[in-house]
Amino acid sequence: xxIEQYIKDIKIKFPKIIDAEVVNTKRLMIYxxxxxxxxxxxxxxxYLAYRYIIVTAMDSKEGYEIIYHFSDxxxxxxxxxxxxxxxxKPEIESLTPVVYGVExxxxxxxxxxxxxxxxxxxxxxxxxxxDWPEGKYPLRRDYVEEE
Amino acid sequence: xxxxxxxxxxxxxxxCLTPKFDIERFGMKLVxxxxxxDVLLVTGIVTRKLLPRIKEVYDQAPKPIVVIAIGACACTxxxxxxxxxxxxxxxxxxxxxxxVPGCPPKPExxxxxxxxxxxxx
Amino acid sequence: xxKKTLVPLGPxxxxxxxxxxxxxxxxxxxxxxxxxxxxxxxxGIEKLCQSKTFEQVFYVVERICGICSTSHPFAYANxxxxxxxxxxxxxxKYIRSIVGELERVHSHLLWVxxxxxxxxxxxxxxWAWKYREPVLDMFEIITGNRNSYAMFTIGGVRRDISPEQAxxxxxxxxxxxxxxxxxxxxxxxxxxxxxxxxxxxxxxAEDIHDFGAVGPTARASGVxxxxxxxxxxxxxxxxxxxxxxxxxxDVFAKAEVRLLEMYExxxxxxxxxxxxxxxxxxDIKVKVKEIPPGIGIGHAEAPRGEVFHFVKSDGGNSPVxxxxxxxxxxxxxxxxRSCVGGTISDAAIATAAxxxxxxxxxxxxxxxxxxxxxxxxxxxxxIKLSQxxxxxxxxxLKV
Numbered sequence: 278x279x280i281e282q283y284i285k286d287i288k289i290k291f292p293k294i295i296d297a298e299v300v301n302t303k304r305l306m307i308y309x310x311x312x313x314x315x316x317x318x319x320x321x322x323x324y325l326a327y328r329y330i331i332v333t334a335m336d337s338k339e340g341y342e343i344i345y346h347f348s349d350x351x352x353x354x355x356x357x358x359x360x361x362x363x364x365x366k367p368e369i370e371s372l373t374p375v376v377y378g379v380e381x382x383x384x385x386x387x388x389x390x391x392x393x394x395x396x397x398x399x400x401x402x403x404x405x406x407x408d409w410p411e412g413k414y415p416l417r418r419d420y421v422e423e424e
Numbered sequence: 425x426x427x428x429x430x431x432x433x434x435x436x437x438x439x440c441l442t443p444k445f446d447i448e449r450f451g452m453k454l455v456x457x458x459x460x461x462d463v464l465l466v467t468g469i470v471t472r473k474l475l476p477r478i479k480e481v482y483d484q485a486p487k488p489i490v491v492i493a494i495g496a497c498a499c500t501x502x503x504x505x506x507x508x509x510x511x512x513x514x515x516x517x518x519x520x521x522x523x524v525p526g527c528p529p530k531p532e533x534x535x536x537x538x539x540x541x542x543x544x545x
Numbered sequence: 546x547x548k549k550t551l552v553p554l555g556p557x558x559x560x561x562x563x564x565x566x567x568x569x570x571x572x573x574x575x576x577x578x579x580x581x582x583x584x585x586x587x588x589g590i591e592k593l594c595q596s597k598t599f600e601q602v603f604y605v606v607e608r609i610c611g612i613c614s615t616s617h618p619f620a621y622a623n624x625x626x627x628x629x630x631x632x633x634x635x636x637x638k639y640i641r642s643i644v645g646e647l648e649r650v651h652s653h654l655l656w657v658x659x660x661x662x663x664x665x666x667x668x669x670x671x672w673a674w675k676y677r678e679p680v681l682d683m684f685e686i687i688t689g690n691r692n693s694y695a696m697f698t699i700g701g702v703r704r705d706i707s708p709e710q711a712x713x714x715x716x717x718x719x720x721x722x723x724x725x726x727x728x729x730x731x732x733x734x735x736x737x738x739x740x741x742x743x744x745x746x747x748x749x750a751e752d753i754h755d756f757g758a759v760g761p762t763a764r765a766s767g768v769x770x771x772x773x774x775x776x777x778x779x780x781x782x783x784x785x786x787x788x789x790x791x792x793x794x795d796v797f798a799k800a801e802v803r804l805l806e807m808y809e810x811x812x813x814x815x816x817x818x819x820x821x822x823x824x825x826x827x828d829i830k831v832k833v834k835e836i837p838p839g840i841g842i843g844h845a846e847a848p849r850g851e852v853f854h855f856v857k858s859d860g861g862n863s864p865v866x867x868x869x870x871x872x873x874x875x876x877x878x879x880x881x882r883s884c885v886g887g888t889i890s891d892a893a894i895a896t897a898a899x900x901x902x903x904x905x906x907x908x909x910x911x912x913x914x915x916x917x918x919x920x921x922x923x924x925x926x927x928i929k930l931s932q933x934x935x936x937x938x939x940x941x942l943k944v
Contacts, residue, residue, distance in 0.1 A: 300839070301839070302627060303776065311566075320752060328754070330851070330853050333866070333868035335865075335866040346842070346855070348776075348851075350770045350775040353775050378754075378755055378758075378875055378878060381581070381874070381878060403583065405472070406473035406475075406509075409472065409473075416592060422508060423544050433611070434689070436609055471587060471588060504590075506596065507593050509587050510588070510589070517701055
């Protein structure tokens with residue numbers, strides 16, 4: 278895969294892309310605003326027929342970072358969409374209309390980080406016990422163990 | 425019964441059934457329901473979500489029932505003892521009669537543990 | 546140890562008292578909906594990894610799942626070693642592949658046994674697990690443990706394989722290959738197994754894509770993906786082997802893929818053992834001083850499919866974030882397509898077909914009435930139903 282050309286092409290196609298960089302061998306990170314997520318994800322998943330791998334979410338210095346991982350199995354490249362959410366407003370559109378399989382990982386992220394996925398088909402507790410207290414998100418930096 | 429395990433111990437327990445180890449020689453076999461059991465083997469750390477369920481199973485068991493904690497997780501919590509879902513170790517939830525440590529304990533160790541305990545009685 | 550006797554045991558499942566995991570809502574005989582409830586095995590591993598050193602994480606991830614115990618360290622190693630861009634010694638690559646493929650063999654044998662049990666062929670269960678034993682013994686000889694091998698370290702592997710161990714392994718592989726052929730013959734040509742497995746639990750290529758399903762589950766639907774070939778790691782691009790696919794997407798196809806993969810795995814191991822002779826004994830790891838800031842994305846082909854690890858380092862001793870995705874996470878939701886519309890008696894085998902890893906995700910199902918929500922049957926009863934169907938089929942086919 279001619280990565281230089283690929284980056285050029287995708288930036289032209291989606292001018293709202295903030296940046297695209299090769300973060301490791303055969304690993305491309307595309308930084309996008311959350312408003313562009315569905316459009317670009319649809320391009321990768323439906324048009325280019327990449328394989329959906331999973332979604333990683335973390336509490337980074339700049340805010341809540343969500344990375345959507347897609348695999349281009351024909352070349353071995355993993356193309357990642359990186360969205361940064363404001364700490365004060367951790368919400369984003371659910372990707373379920375585009376990628377059917379994200380339903381469960383979005384629920385897991387809701388549990389672990391307290392991010393809201395708007396229009397999620399089943400925004401229910403996924404990992405935690407019924408008696409797990411509301412508002413406690415173990416992967417947040419400010420998470421404190423209960424006594 | 426798995427209380428939140430990685431299943432290494434569970435697979436080794438299943439291994440006890442197979443011809444190489446064959447626990448039926450010792451007069452032991454696996455039964456379909458807790459109500460017919462004399463011995464309860466428990467693996468895993470006791471996760472928060474499973475805690476009520478374990479107590480429920482123990483209550484359903486006909487007494488006297490022998491409870492054996494299999495593996496490092498059931499004995500002490502192992503490497504998961506600092507986890508936010510750790511609600512064990514097992515002997516803080518239900519009374520435990522014997523401990524078979526290991527990660528996982530080999531089938532021979534489990535058999536030895538059970539036999540040793542039964543002989544002591 | 547006494548005389549070895551083959552004792553056929555009744556239709557129990559030792560893990561009966563597992564927590565609810567799948568709720569199958571049924572209307573009469575037909576499954577209308579599958580709800581996946583999980584979290585019982587949630588042990589907080591991702592957070593735990595943040596408080597362990599990069600090296601210690603190997604021992605944590607090994608215990609995510611007892612069956613695919615090498616696959617997680619493999620993917621993690623691929624991820625974390627890519628951050629400083631470490632190139633491990635060739636000998637280490639071969640050893641890693643050997644352990645990885647041995648694991649595939651033992652895992653597929655385990656699956657064959659369980660599938661046999663669900664179908665009511667308890668002799669298959671006994672046989673498959675009996676033939677697994679020499680493989681586990683080899684693990685013990687090479688790595689020191691039957692499960693949880695602790696073979697991986699940053700920069701290579703922790704133990705070498707001696708020529709004597711290699712010779713022993715070759716003998717065991719020959720035996721496993723012979724026994725596998727017996728098993729394959731007995732199982733795959735059986736008309737009752739055909740009747741039970743063909744056309745059951747079908748997943749189309751589109752289903753696979755929608756869920757991001759991987760591994761034999763995907764390959765049985767004609768989706769030609771395998772991390773070992775698509776994004777090669779360890780020794781996989783240095784030896785000759787092929788990806789096994791099938792086209793029907795039903796349980797039979799999934800069984801076929803797994804059985805044939807065993808032969809490929811054995812061939813890979815043999816080639817690696819041969820290649821070991823040409824590398825310097827003892828050259829099994831390089832020293833890695835530290836993990837610099839950066840991102841590592843690594844994956845490996847576990848017996849169940851792609852295991853994916855994402856590691857973020859800020860130059861410290863521990864990962865700042867470690868995301869782990871087991872293959873079953875994307876394969877299990879496919880039940881929505883493969884089980885819905887099928888009968889309850891097929892549910893046990895259709896769910897087993899994706900080889901859900903107990904602990905990467907739990908496995909037991911319960912059946913509820915679709916209209917009233919009333920609990921109808923438990924996992925054990927579901928399995929018994931499946932076994933009864935086989936009995937009835939056998940009588941019908943006069944086998």
